[in-house]
Each structure stands twice: as structure tokens, then as C-alpha cells.
Amino acid sequence: MTIPIAINSAKTAAGLRPDTLGLDTSEKVARLVCDTRLGLPVLVGDGVDMAVIAPVETLRADRFAQLLAYGAPCLVLSARRYAALMPDAPPDAASAYALALSAATPLDQIRQIAGGADVAKGVIPADVVPVSCAAPLMNAALALSKAAQLLPAMMLWRIPVSARDTLLRQGLAYVAAQAVLDELSSARDFGAVSAAALPMVCSAAGSVQIFRPDNGGPEHYAITIGTVNPDQPVLTRLHSACFTGDVLGSLKCDCGPQLHAALDAMAQAGGGVLIYLNQEGRGIGLANKMRAYALQDAGLDTVQANHQLGFEDDERDFRVGATMLSMLGIAQVRLLTNNPAKMRILASHGVDVVERVPLQVGKTRQNAHYLATKALKSGHILT
Incomplete structure (x- = not known):
């Protein structure tokens, strides 16, 4: 079950000439994400x-020293990270907070505040206080850090437009803050890249098709078993995706057993499709997932660990799955899941979930608390 391969099909459909060399907004924002991941400062307005704005996690010390020419920065944190650091602070509806740093605050201490310490506790020094900052600038900064799968913490220097x-001219990329927010929150277009038959242990009649998003983000896979x-x-x-569970057989989660049980169920049914989404660690990336694991070893549950690092409970985008299913011509599914959120997202994006098929496998002594947390805090149906 494959669809025709088309290179840059989404952009062609949008009416862009093939000889256009200038960057569109999507490409400019993609460049900002890449620069952020590299530790390069970028401009937003x-x-x-x-x-x-510059990422706390990957900014080099020499660049940090150069940026101090613009004065002391603000440290932009997500509301989750701020609440973890300031549990006694009054509740606020803000999604981001800015803390005024001193020009003498060392980069290592800023990283500790951001969550880079071994158990991500961090301490806010007495001279670091909340400060007012334009919400679009802060929210765009955090959106870039999450898109780059870094800790959601950015340093921000307000500068005059004249600078x-x-x-x-020094090479910094610029995009308007609202354009960053709009682009990073929008659903992606995809092109089919390649496909081939792949006999597997569960079924000799298997195939894999690769889908690439139009913003240069990670590719996702449609795995077809049997006849669909x-x-x-x-x-x-x-x-x-769960590298630790799917590949290493981790006992801390049920992902690996769920993957193989789903493929086996499709083989036994004569056909099915598994959409493999490269959204490791509930969308926070493998590095942050390992940070969350360290926090869990220190006594936090899955949700608490994500919040401690500054992330939401779940940062995944299941619209990707709905788009890929639509591209495959699949409008009705019997969904193998324990997660009602997947059902809601598919339904809201035109895929009719006619049945939820439970997938309750892989419980171990080591993941019993993890599964209980998924049921209690994330609404997973495990009974």
C-alpha cells in the first residue's frame, strides 16, 4: 500500500516556482530551529x-561573553520549569516567564537554573527576579528550544531595532516572533519519499514507506502488514519511537512489547498499518528523556519529571499520524491503543475511529508505577 513518490510536492502544490531561491517563512523558521540546536543565537522581533535569543543548553561560552556586550540577559523559562523552581509562587496563567540575570551570572549557573543539573533541581539566586518581557518573544524562544529538542530555556537580550x-551582517537569522509561533504550531505537509517490501518476523508480507515533512523535520514511517x-x-x-523500549528492550516502559504485539495482531488479522512516529520520549527527544529517567530514579513519576524539566505531560503531535493515514487513503481505523487522546486527535482530523482495540502487554515490576501514572494522570485505559 503505497502512494506516488513526489519530491517537494507540498511546496509545488502551494504554487512556488521551482526556480525560486529565496526562503519562505517555513524554511526561515526551520533554519532558526537548526541554528538553535547548534547553539547559535538568532533574532526574533x-x-x-x-x-x-540563544539556547542555554548549547550556547558556547565565547559567544555568551560576546553577547554580554548587549547587557545582562533575561532567562526565559516555561511555566512548568518556573513552577518547579518557585513552588510557592502564586499561580499565573502565563506560559513563559523571564528572569532578570546579572551580567556576572556564570553560564554554568544559568544552565543549572534551566534544568541542566544531574537531577534538574536548580536554584534561583537571590538577585535573579522575574521581569516583564513581551510574551510573543518569550513564547517564540521556548517554541524554538522545544523544536530543537533542547531544554526549554533560552537567554534573551532586548536590543534596539537599529542593531x-x-x-x-554577522550572519544571525531573523524571523518575526509571531511567524515562528504560527509555523511551529501548524500541521505539517508531507511528501512520500521511498517505499520497499520488507519481510519481517511477524509477516513475510510487509512493506515500509517513508514520509518526509516539508520543514526538514524527522521522517516518519508507514509499516504495512499483509493486505490492507x-x-x-x-x-x-x-x-x-522509543529507542530504549523498541531497540534495547527496556523494562521501564511497555513500548517494545506494544510495538511487537501490534505487528503480530496485524499479521494475525491478515493486514494492518503501523504509523511509526519519530517523537521519542513523548516528543521531548532522547536526551531529555534520559534526564527525565534520572529524575524518575530520584523519586518523581513520569509526568512530574517532564514538568521538572519544563515540558508538558506530552509534547507529541498526533496530527502527523492523521495526515499520513489520509495520504494512504485510510479514513476508518480500528485503533490499537490504550490512549484516548490518540482517538480524539484522529477523529478531529477526519479519521473515523470505529473501534478501540486494547493493547495491554508488557507490564513488569520495573514499569508498574509508570503504567499506573499513565492511567491516573494521562487517562490511559489499562483495565
Whole structure:
């Protein structure tokens, strides 16, 4: 079950000429994400406000020293991280907070505040206080850090608009803050890249098709088992990548057993599709997942660990699965899942979930608390 391979099909459909060399907004934001992951400062603007933002986790010390020429930065934290650091602070509806740093605050201490310490506790020094900052600038900064799968913590220097041209000549990329937010929150278009038959242990009649998003993000895979009739409800699973469970056989989660049980169920049913989403660690990436594991070893549960690092309970985007199923011509599914959120997202994006097929496998002594947390805090149906 494959769809025609088309290179840059989404952009062609959008009416862009093949000889256009200028970057569109999506490409500019993708460049900002890459620069952020590399530890490069970037520019964002909000009307009359202009700021240099730089990732706490990957910014080099020499670049940090150069940026201090613009004064002491603000440290932008997510509301989750701020609440973890300031549990006695009054509740606020803000999604991001800015802390005024001293020009003498060393980079290592800033990283500890951001969550880079071994158990990600961090301490806010007495001279570091909350400060007002334009919400679009802060939210764009955090969106970039999450898209780059770094700790959600960015340093921000407010600069005069007149300094913009100088920084652009030095190679810094610029995008308006609202454009960053709109682009990173929008559903992605995909192109089919390649496909081939792949006999597997569960079924000799298997195939894998690769889908690539239009923003240069990670590719996702459609794994077809047996014969699939898209005119009938298709046995389907949305499975998020789990290196530790799928590859290493980790006992801390049930992901590996769920993956193999789903493929076996499809083989026994004569056909099915598994959408393999490269959204490791509930969308926070493997490095942050290992940080969360260290926090769990220190006594936190899965959700508490994510919050301690500054993330939401679940940062995955299941719209990706809905888009891929639609591209495969699948409008009705029998969904192998214990997670009602997947059902809601598919239904809200045009995929009819005619049946939820439970997938309760892989419970171990080591993951019993993890599974209980999924049921209690994330609404998974495990009974």
C-alpha cells in the first residue's frame, strides 16, 4: 500500500516556482530551529521589540561573553520549569516567564537554573527576579528550544531595532516572533519519499514507506502488514519511537512489547498499518528523556519529571499520524491503543475511529508505577 513518490510536492502544490531561491517563512523558521540546536543565537522581533535569543543548553561560552556586550540577559523559562523552581509562587496563567540575570551570572549557573543539573533541581539566586518581557518573544524562544529538542530555556537580550542590520551582517537569522509561533504550531505537509517490501518476523508480507515533512523535520514511517483494504476499517496503531523500549528492550516502559504485539495482531488479522512516529520520549527527544529517567530514579513519576524539566505531560503531535493515514487513503481505523487522546486527535482530523482495540502487554515490576501514572494522570485505559 503505497502512494506516488513526489519530491517537494507540498511546496509545488502551494504554487512556488521551482526556480525560486529565496526562503519562505517555513524554511526561515526551520533554519532558526537548526541554528538553535547548534547553539547559535538568532533574532526574533515583535513590532517595535527586537531580541537576540540563544539556547542555554548549547550556547558556547565565547559567544555568551560576546553577547554580554548587549547587557545582562533575561532567562526565559516555561511555566512548568518556573513552577518547579518557585513552588510557592502564586499561580499565573502565563506560559513563559523571564528572569532578570546579572551580567556576572556564570553560564554554568544559568544552565543549572534551566534544568541542566544531574537531577534538574536548580536554584534561583537571590538577585535573579522575574521581569516583564513581551510574551510573543518569550513564547517564540521556548517554541524554538522545544523544536530543537533542547531544554526549554533560552537567554534573551532586548536590543534596539537599529542593531538588527549589524547582527544580520554577522550572519544571525531573523524571523518575526509571531511567524515562528504560527509555523511551529501548524500541521505539517508531507511528501512520500521511498517505499520497499520488507519481510519481517511477524509477516513475510510487509512493506515500509517513508514520509518526509516539508520543514526538514524527522521522517516518519508507514509499516504495512499483509493486505490492507482502505474501503474497510483498517487495523492501525500510532506508535511513537522509543529507542530504549523498541531497540534495547527496556523494562521501564511497555513500548517494545506494544510495538511487537501490534505487528503480530496485524499479521494475525491478515493486514494492518503501523504509523511509526519519530517523537521519542513523548516528543521531548532522547536526551531529555534520559534526564527525565534520572529524575524518575530520584523519586518523581513520569509526568512530574517532564514538568521538572519544563515540558508538558506530552509534547507529541498526533496530527502527523492523521495526515499520513489520509495520504494512504485510510479514513476508518480500528485503533490499537490504550490512549484516548490518540482517538480524539484522529477523529478531529477526519479519521473515523470505529473501534478501540486494547493493547495491554508488557507490564513488569520495573514499569508498574509508570503504567499506573499513565492511567491516573494521562487517562490511559489499562483495565
